[in-house]
Amino acid sequence: MKINTALSTLGITNPIVYGCMGLGGGWNQNPVSAQDVQQAHAVVDTLLDQGINFIDHADIYTFGKAEVVFGKVLKERPELADQLVLQSKCGIRFEDHLGPGRYDFSKEWLESSVDGILERLGIQHLPILLLHRPDPLMSAEEVGDTLNKLKETGKVGGFGVSNMSAAQMDLIQQHLNTKLIANQMELSLSKLDWIDDGVMHNVGSDKSVSFPSGTLEYCIKHEVQLQAWGSLSQGLFTGRDNSDQSSNVQQTSAVVNELSHLYGVSKEAIVLAWLMKHPANVMPVIGTTNLDRIRACNEATSVNLSREHWYKLYVTSRGEVLP
Known part of the structure; x- marks a missing residue:
C-alpha cells in the first residue's frame, strides 16, 4: 500500500502504526514503575526489529502515563x-471539578495540551498532532490560528x-496553512460502516450506517492518510472466545482461519491485510503489548488478498449478501 507524501517524508515506510494505549501500567493512579518502563523498552525493540517506526500516543492514554513511560525510554535511549x-492526540478532557467529561479545542487547552505532551515525552518537537474527537463548540478559525502558531514555533x-467527517476536516482546513495529513477512525472487519456507506446508496435498505458519508472519498482525494483504530x-x-457472538462473527472467524492457512500467515495478518487492501491506503493501528502478536500483525505487510477473498471476508462479516 502507499503511504502519503507527508508521512513518507518523515521516514515512515511500514504501514503498521503502534498505538501506545496499553503502556504505562493501566488506567489507574498507580505511579509508573520500572516494570512499566521495561515493558515499553521490549515493545520498542520488537517494533524496530519488525521495521515499524510510527508511534501513536494520546495525552489521555493511561491518564498520561503512556507518554511518561515512553519519555523515559527516549531519555534512556536518545538514538531513538x-x-x-x-504522533499524539489531544482535545479530550476528563471529568473534573469544572465539568463532565468533554471535548475542548479552545486555544488555551490546545496549547497547554501540546506543552504537556512535549514535557511527558521529553521532546521539544512533535512531528504530528491529531485533534482527538470533534468539539461541537469548536471555532474553526481559532483552531486554525492555534495550530498555525504551534507549527510556527516549532x-x-x-x-x-x-x-472527524469530511465536512469537519474541510472547515478546519480553511483556516490551516498546511494540509491535514491524517484522520484516525474506527475501521475494521467488525466495523463496516466505512465500506457500507459506499455500497448502500439507492438500494432501499434500512441498514443503519453511522460512518459520515463522503469522508472516505474526501481522504482519498485530499491525500489524508486514514489510520484505523480498533483494527x-x-x-x-483471531482467537478470542466468540461463542456468544452472532453467526456471522463466528463464520468470519472461520474464513480468517481458512485464509491464514492458505496465505501461510497469522490470523492477525489476514484481518489487517483486509484493511490495507482498500485503495484508501488504510494504516492499521495496533495496540497489543504481546510481542508475539506484534510480530504476527506485521506479517500483514507481505499479504495481498485477492479481490475474491477480500469480498468473502466483507460479505461474511456483514452477515448478508450485497444488494
Whole structure:
C-alpha cells in the first residue's frame, strides 16, 4: 500500500502504526514503575526489529502515563529520536471539578495540551498532532490560528484529526496553512460502516450506517492518510472466545482461519491485510503489548488478498449478501 507524501517524508515506510494505549501500567493512579518502563523498552525493540517506526500516543492514554513511560525510554535511549516518528492526540478532557467529561479545542487547552505532551515525552518537537474527537463548540478559525502558531514555533510539525467527517476536516482546513495529513477512525472487519456507506446508496435498505458519508472519498482525494483504530476488533476473529457472538462473527472467524492457512500467515495478518487492501491506503493501528502478536500483525505487510477473498471476508462479516 502507499503511504502519503507527508508521512513518507518523515521516514515512515511500514504501514503498521503502534498505538501506545496499553503502556504505562493501566488506567489507574498507580505511579509508573520500572516494570512499566521495561515493558515499553521490549515493545520498542520488537517494533524496530519488525521495521515499524510510527508511534501513536494520546495525552489521555493511561491518564498520561503512556507518554511518561515512553519519555523515559527516549531519555534512556536518545538514538531513538532518529528512528521513531511520534504522533499524539489531544482535545479530550476528563471529568473534573469544572465539568463532565468533554471535548475542548479552545486555544488555551490546545496549547497547554501540546506543552504537556512535549514535557511527558521529553521532546521539544512533535512531528504530528491529531485533534482527538470533534468539539461541537469548536471555532474553526481559532483552531486554525492555534495550530498555525504551534507549527510556527516549532512545537508541532504537522496536523491531522481523529473521528472527524469530511465536512469537519474541510472547515478546519480553511483556516490551516498546511494540509491535514491524517484522520484516525474506527475501521475494521467488525466495523463496516466505512465500506457500507459506499455500497448502500439507492438500494432501499434500512441498514443503519453511522460512518459520515463522503469522508472516505474526501481522504482519498485530499491525500489524508486514514489510520484505523480498533483494527483488530479486539481479537474477535483471531482467537478470542466468540461463542456468544452472532453467526456471522463466528463464520468470519472461520474464513480468517481458512485464509491464514492458505496465505501461510497469522490470523492477525489476514484481518489487517483486509484493511490495507482498500485503495484508501488504510494504516492499521495496533495496540497489543504481546510481542508475539506484534510480530504476527506485521506479517500483514507481505499479504495481498485477492479481490475474491477480500469480498468473502466483507460479505461474511456483514452477515448478508450485497444488494
